[in-house]
Amino acid sequence: MSSGKRLSVRNLSIVFGGVHAVEDVSFEVEPGEVFAIIGPNGAGKSTIFNLISRLYQPSAGSIQYGEQDLLELKAHQVVRTGIARTFQNIELFEQATVLQNLLVGRHSHMNFNLLSSLLFLPGMRARELKHRRKVEDIIDLLEIAQYRDARIADLPYGARKNVELARALCAEPSLLLLDEPASGLNNEETNDVSFWLEDIKHDLGVTMVMVEHDMSLVNQVADRVMAINDGRLLAIGTPDEIRENAEVQKAYLGVAA
Amino acid sequence: MQILFKTRYEDDIRFLAKTGEKVRVGLVIAFLLLAPAFLQNYYLAELGLLLVYAIAGIGLMILTGHTGQVSFGHAAFLGIGAYAHSVLLSHGVPFTLSVILTISLCGLVGMALGRSASKMHGFYLAVATLAFLILVETVLGEWSSVTGGHAGFAVPALKVLGVNLGQVWQQYYLDLSFTLLVVWAASNLFRTPLGRSMVAVRDSELSARSLGVNVEWIKIQAFGISAAITGLAGVLLAHHLTYLAPDVFGVLESLKLMLMIVVGGLGSILGAIFGAIFVSVLPVLLSFLKDVLPAAIGQQAGLEPLLFGLIIVGVIVFEPLGIHGRWLKLRYFFETFPYYRKASFVRQKSYLKTERMR
Numbered sequence: 001m002s003s004g005k006r007l008s009v010r011n012l013s014i015v016f017g018g019v020h021a022v023e024d025v026s027f028e029v030e031p032g033e034v035f036a037i038i039g040p041n042g043a044g045k046s047t048i049f050n051l052i053s054r055l056y057q058p059s060a061g062s063i064q065y066g067e068q069d070l071l072e073l074k075a076h077q078v079v080r081t082g083i084a085r086t087f088q089n090i091e092l093f094e095q096a097t098v099l100q101n102l103l104v105g106r107h108s109h110m111n112f113n114l115l116s117s118l119l120f121l122p123g124m125r126a127r128e129l130k131h132r133r134k135v136e137d138i139i140d141l142l143e144i145a146q147y148r149d150a151r152i153a154d155l156p157y158g159a160r161k162n163v164e165l166a167r168a169l170c171a172e173p174s175l176l177l178l179d180e181p182a183s184g185l186n187n188e189e190t191n192d193v194s195f196w197l198e199d200i201k202h203d204l205g206v207t208m209v210m211v212e213h214d215m216s217l218v219n220q221v222a223d224r225v226m227a228i229n230d231g232r233l234l235a236i237g238t239p240d241e242i243r244e245n246a247e248v249q250k251a252y253l254g255v256a257a
Numbered sequence: 258m259q260i261l262f263k264t265r266y267e268d269d270i271r272f273l274a275k276t277g278e279k280v281r282v283g284l285v286i287a288f289l290l291l292a293p294a295f296l297q298n299y300y301l302a303e304l305g306l307l308l309v310y311a312i313a314g315i316g317l318m319i320l321t322g323h324t325g326q327v328s329f330g331h332a333a334f335l336g337i338g339a340y341a342h343s344v345l346l347s348h349g350v351p352f353t354l355s356v357i358l359t360i361s362l363c364g365l366v367g368m369a370l371g372r373s374a375s376k377m378h379g380f381y382l383a384v385a386t387l388a389f390l391i392l393v394e395t396v397l398g399e400w401s402s403v404t405g406g407h408a409g410f411a412v413p414a415l416k417v418l419g420v421n422l423g424q425v426w427q428q429y430y431l432d433l434s435f436t437l438l439v440v441w442a443a444s445n446l447f448r449t450p451l452g453r454s455m456v457a458v459r460d461s462e463l464s465a466r467s468l469g470v471n472v473e474w475i476k477i478q479a480f481g482i483s484a485a486i487t488g489l490a491g492v493l494l495a496h497h498l499t500y501l502a503p504d505v506f507g508v509l510e511s512l513k514l515m516l517m518i519v520v521g522g523l524g525s526i527l528g529a530i531f532g533a534i535f536v537s538v539l540p541v542l543l544s545f546l547k548d549v550l551p552a553a554i555g556q557q558a559g560l561e562p563l564l565f566g567l568i569i570v571g572v573i574v575f576e577p578l579g580i581h582g583r584w585l586k587l588r589y590f591f592e593t594f595p596y597y598r599k600a601s602f603v604r605q606k607s608y609l610k611t612e613r614m615r
C-alpha cells in the first residue's frame with residue numbers, strides 16, 4: 001500500500017544558539033525505500049528527525065512529503081500526512097498498558113467529541129472495536145500478544161522497543177522514522193528487528209528512514225545510506241559505497257584508513 | 258487464583274469485567290441506597306458531604322491525576338459553582354436550569370484558564386492556578402452587590418422541579434444520584450480516545466504530539482471537564498453549607514482537594530473516592546479519639562492538622578500510590594494467594610527519558 005509519496009528535504013538548516021546543528025542538508029527518500037542516516041554522536045541525526053516531525057523549527061530550508069509542505073503543519077498534524085516515528089530514548093506512556101499505548105497510536109484515525117466520550121454514545125463502541133481490530137493486526141505482526149495488558153513500566157527494555165515500533169505502525173504510516181531501532185538490544189533482538197523491518201517494508205509497503213549506529217543492521221536492511229558529521233552532509237550512497245568513502249572513514253576514525 | 262479469560266474485544270471495554278468487582282460495586286451501591294434507613298441524620302448528612310467531595314475529587318483527579326496538570330486553584334471552581342448557583346436560585350431560576358448554567362459557566366471558565374495554562378509546566382502552572390484562586394476569592398469577596406461580599410450569602414432552599422427537598426435523606430439522594438452520574442461519566446471518559454489522549458499527555462507530551470494528539474486542546478478540554486465537575490460539587494456543597502462566605506473557598510480548601518487525590522492515589526477514579534472517604538472520616542475518628550486520649554494531649558489545639566499532616570507525609574513516603582495502590586496490593590494478594598511476594602510490586606528501574614525537548 002505504498003502511497004508513492006517522496007520525502008524531499010532541501011537545504012535544511014537549524015541553529016541552536018551559535019551551533020549549527022544541521023547545516024544545508026538535502027536528500028530525497030524514494031517511495032518504498034529504506035534510507036539510513038549514520039554519523040558520529042552529535043552529528044545531527046536525531047535533529048533531522050525532530051525537524052521532519054516538526055518538533056523543531058528550521059532556520060532555513062524546506063521539507064516536502066509528496067505534495068505537502070510539512071513546514072505549513074504543526075507537530076500534531078504531521079502524522080496525518082502518513083509520517084510516524086519512534087524515539088531514541090523510548091517515549092511510551094509509562095503508566096498505561098500496551099493496549100492503551102497502541103490505541104493512542106490510532107489517534108490520527110479517530111474522531112470523537114466531548115459529549116460522545118462522557119456519555120459513551122452507541123457509535124463510540126463500534127468505532128472502538130474497529131480500531132481494536134487494527135491494533136490486533138499490529139500485535140500479531142510484532143508478536144507482542146503476551147504483553148497486551150501489561151503496564152509499560154513493568155516491561156523489559158527490549159519489549160518496550162517493540163511496543164514503540166508497534167505504536168508507530170498503528171498510525172498506518174506510509175513513512176516511518178526510526179530513531180535507533182536497535183540501540184540497547186542484544187544480537188538476537190537486533191536480528192528480530194531486521195526481520196520485522198523487512199516485513200514492514202514488504203508486507204505493509206512502508207518507506208523507512210532510520211538513524212542507526214549498528215552497521216550490520218544498516219547493511220542488512222538499508223537501500224541507501226546518508227552519512228553526516230557536524231551537521232553537514234558527507235555522502236549519500238549504497239552501504240558499500242559509504243563504507244569505502246574516505247570522508248566517512250575520516251569522520252569516524254579521525255584519519256583516512 | 259482467579260484468571261479472567263477474555264474472549265471478545267468487548268471484554269476490554271466493559272466496566273466490571275470480573276465477578277468480584279461486580280459484587281463489590283453492587284454492595285457499595287446497595288449500602289449507599291439503603292443508608293438513610295439505618296443512619297442517623299447527622300451521619301447521613303456527613304455521608305452526603307463525603308459524596309460531594311468525591312465529586313470534587315474526581316473533577317481534580319481528571320486534571321491532575323490523569324492529565325498531569327497540577328491545579329492549586331480548584332477551590333475557585335467550588336466557589337464559582339456554589340455562588341453562581343445560589344445567585345441564580347435567588348433570582349428565581351429553577352434548580353435544573355441553574356445547575357446546567359452553573360456547570361457550563363464553570364466549564365467555560367475552566368477552559369479559559371486551561372487556554373492560558375496550556376503552555377505551562379510544573380511550578381509555573383501551580384503558581385498560575387494559585388493566582389487564579391486568589392483572584393476568584395477576591396472577586397467573590399468584593400463584588401458585594403451580587404455575592405453579598407464578606408457578609409456572606411444565604412443559599413435558597415433546595416427545591417427540585419417544584420418539590421421541596423428539605424429533609425436530610427432527600428438531599429442525600431440528590432447527592433448520591435449526581436455522584437453515580439459523575440462516576441459513570443468519568444469512567445466512560447477513560448475508555449474513549451479523549452481519556453486516553455489525556456493519559457498520553459500526562460506521560461509523554463512529546464510522543465502524544467507526534468502521534469497526532471493536539472496537546473494544547475486536550476489540556477483545555479481537561480481543564481473544562483474538570484472545572485465543570487468541580488463546579489457541580491460546588492452546587493451541591495452550597496446546599497450543605499446553606500450560607501456562603503468567600504473565605505470558605507480559599508487556599509486551604511484547594512489544598513484539601515489536592516491532599517484528597519494524593520492520599521487516595523493519583524491516576525484513578527477510585528483513588529478520588531478513597532481520598533474523599535479519608536478526609537471525611539478522619540475528623541470524625543479524631544473527635545472520638547479526643548475523648549479517649551488524656552486531656553493534656555486530647556485538648557491540645559492543632560491536634561487535627563498535626564495528625565492530618567503526619568498521615569499525609571506517611572502516605573507519600575511509604576505508599577506513593579496512595580490508598581488505591583494499597584488496595585490494589587491487597588486485592589492482588591488475595592487473588593494470587595499464596596503466590597504474592599513483596600517483589601510483585603517493586604517498581605522496575607525506569608529508563609532514560611528525553612527531557613531536553615519538552
